[in-house]
Amino acid sequence: MRIFMTYRLLCLALVLSWASILTAQVNPQITPAVPAPIDSMVYYGNTKKPAISDPNQIEYAPTIQGDGRVIIFEAQGKISYQLFQTKISEGKWQKPESITKINESGDSTSLIGGPSLSFDGNELYFFKDAKGNSEILFSTRQKDGWSQPELIGAPINSSGYEGFPSISADGSTLYFVRQNVEGPTSKELKKEAQFCLSIYKSVREKSGKWGTPEKLPRPINQDCEKAPKIMADGRTLIFSSNRPGGKGGYDMYQSKLNDLGEWGMPESLAFVNTDKDDQLPCISAEGDLMYYTYNNNDIYSVVIPPKLRQFMNNIVQGFITDEDSKKGIGAEIVVTDAFTSEVVLRTESNSDDGRYTVVLPVGRSFNFEFRKPDYSSYTYAFDIRSKKKYEEINLNVKLFKTVHLSINVNDHEFFEPMVAEVTIQEKGQDNFIIDKKTNALTGRLSVDLPLGKEYLIVVKAPYFKREAIPFNVSSLVIYREFDKFVELVPEKVEVALNVADMVNNSKVKSKVLLKNKTRGEVIEVDGNQMVSLRAGDRYEVEVTSDQGYAFNSTAIDLTTGKVNSIDVKLMKLELNAQLALKDINFESNSDKLSDVSFIELTRVITLMKENPTLKVEIDAHTDDIGSDNYNLILSNKRAKSVTRPEKSLH
Known part of the structure; x- marks a missing residue:
């Protein structure tokens, strides 16, 4: 044969020398063997090896957490089969630990097995067979381990046999087996006395209850099927079957769900199937490594050929915590398609530590919303359309129960911070939950308000119009910090400025300067008209005229009540006219002017400048104390001191 092969090579490749051909004929054994293609079933079959194997017991039915870090499996305990858990560390599976609370729920006759761990690691489904009655239970992860098991109940559990559950990555579908009372369709298998099973599924309804189970159609259910396992993509189903054409015992088959909702023809996993029982596989979301039960005795691992791997996935996982207490909380996670808004999945984080895991198929873009009643919401966008490999994305989410509201109150006209009373009450309630005043320097009041409610905020201050502001945090709230800016509008009083001749009471053309003594406001208007003044303030009024009149001054006090008008009389500048100056005061027994005196003296100086021919005689007096x-x-001395400010202003 070797000589014949060399002859063929000679015919096809004339460049070979005769010496080379003769050497090949004499030493045919040195021709190198052609290596198996990298994607051959033989190559991947050779990657099979024990993963969890204790010679002192039987390991069976592994289930793996979505991130590949935890495996729960069934093993033969002291009396019967029970559940154990192991975690991977530095590439090695650690010593398994008994899941005590679940295992203690059975008795010496109970078989507890067929576990299915949710991909986020928060729920565990399994079955318990006691005295021939097999039913499915579930348990949730808590701080101190797994909770007491609960029956999943009807319509999944019945009076017959239910076992080997498998929960989908989104938690919406449960696959399991029931007894196939009709038996296999194969005539050969019918001859054998055996306990035959069929695969069913139940879809969770919007209410959270499980729907009526449906038997999967052919070509899934054909003869005696066993141990369905739905993969992370939700579309790849691996199960075991003894149907004709296999290698012997129970072989594993794989079927994929197409876009029309139809299951494809099951394909034998020839790279791993043997003449022994090969069944109960589990695969992490990464999808490259399978753990399964070999020969009903040990848990093996094997690398999956690329063409048989599930659709590529990415994982998003992390913890949802209360921002203030730092404790984990159970929150709803809603994932929608970014382009169609179609809800892709709904799930919840663990209520004890807030842990969650979501498996997403690559090639799409998604929007996440994390929400919980009376808490804030959090949104995040994931675009994994261009992802070419498996990735784990860590996203920790903090939700809060209260918002920080800062109320900033300013004067509408001067934009200055002001003191105001702030009351807050729930909509429809009479009592105030907040009744405080803003800071005098900043005009700010900061409060914390619980979410999930509607509020009415009322801001008021004396001599200002009140402001009522609705504040609604009863629905979607994403941001915690809120600022409300309130500008209070001052109440106004209409005042008539009547300016007339002191002698004949005729109206005088004049200018009126009003200086607000409460704040830095100056108003200049013509005399004999109405002016709007701020209620609650005091005004200094100065009236001048360029029609040959002396000035006059007065005051308006709007703190005690309404003032409808003021009457100011101006004196004509004539010979021997006497102008009484107001507020020209001296310290006791002194010729030193008080500070307030300079206001009136400045008016005198202005009058003299506007009338340069005016001559003024200054009289001064004292009280009657002293000689x-x-x-x-x-x-x-006092009369002379009055002239000093006049000289300093020239």
Whole structure:
């Protein structure tokens, strides 16, 4: 044969020398063997090896967490089969630990097995067979381990046999087996006395209840099927079957769900099937490594050929916590298609530590919403359309129960911070939950308000119009910090400015300057008209005229009540006219002017500048305390001191 092969090579490749051909004929054994193609079933079959194997017991029915870090399996305990858990560390599976609370729920006759761990690791489904009655139960992960098991109940459990559950990655579908009382369709298998099973599925309804189970159609259910396992993509189903054409015992088959909702023809996993029982596989979301039960005795691992791997996935996982207490919380996670808004899946984080895991198929874009009643919401966008490999994306989410509301109150006209009373009440309630005042310097009040409610905020201050502001945090809330800016509008009083001649009471053309003594406001208007002034303030009024009149001044006090008008009389500048100056005061027994005196003196100086021919005679007096001679000298000094500010202003 070797000589014949060399002859063929000679015919096809004339460049070979005769010496080479003769050497090949003499030493045919040195021709190198052609290596198996990298994707051959033989190559991947050779990757099979024990993964969890204890010679002292039987390991069976593994189930793996979505991130591949935890495996729960069934093993033969002291009396019967029970559940154990192991975690991977530095590439090695650690010593398994008994899941005590679940195992203690049975008795010496109970078989507890067929576990299915949800992909987020928060729920565990399994079956318990006691005295011939097999039914499905579930348990949830808690801080101190797994909770007491609960029956899944009807319509999944019945009076017959239910076992080997498998929960989908989104938690919406449960696959399991029931007894096939009709038996296999194969005539050969019918001859054998055996306990035959068929695969069913139940879909969770919007209410959270499980729907009526449906038997999967052919070509899934054909003869005696066993141990269905739905993969992370939700579309790849692996199960075991003894149907004709296999290698012997129970072989594993794989079927994929197409876009029309039809299951494809099951394909034998020839790379791993043997003449022994090969069944109960589990695959993490990464999809490259399978754990399964070999020969009903040990848990093996094997690398999956690329063409048989499930649709590529990415994992998003993390913890949802209360932002203030830092504790984990159970929250709903809604994933929608970013382009169609179609809900892809709904799931919940663990209520004890907030852990969640979501498996997403690559090639699409998704929007996440994390929400919980009376908590904030959190949204995030994931675009994994261009992803070419498996990735684990960590996303920790913090939700809060209260918002931080800062109310900033300013004067509408001056934009200055102001003190105001702030009351807050729930909509429809009479009592106030907040009744405080803003800071005098900043005009700010900061409060925390619980979410899930509607509020009415009322801001008021004396002599200002009140403001009522609705504040609704009863629905979607994403941001925690809120600022409300309130500008209070001052109440106004209409005042008539009547300016007339002191002698004949005729109206005088004049200018009126109003200086607000409460705040830095200055108003200049013509006399004999209405003016709007701020209620609650005090005004200094100065009236001047360029029609040959002296100035006059007065005050308006709007703190005690409404003032409808003021009447100001102006004196004509004539010979011997006497102008009484107001608020020209001295310290006791002194010729030193008080500070307030300079306001009136400045008006006098202005009048003299506007009327350069005006001559003024200044008279001063004292009280009657002291001798006449002393008071005369003091009066003279006081009259002279009045002239000093006039000189300094020239």
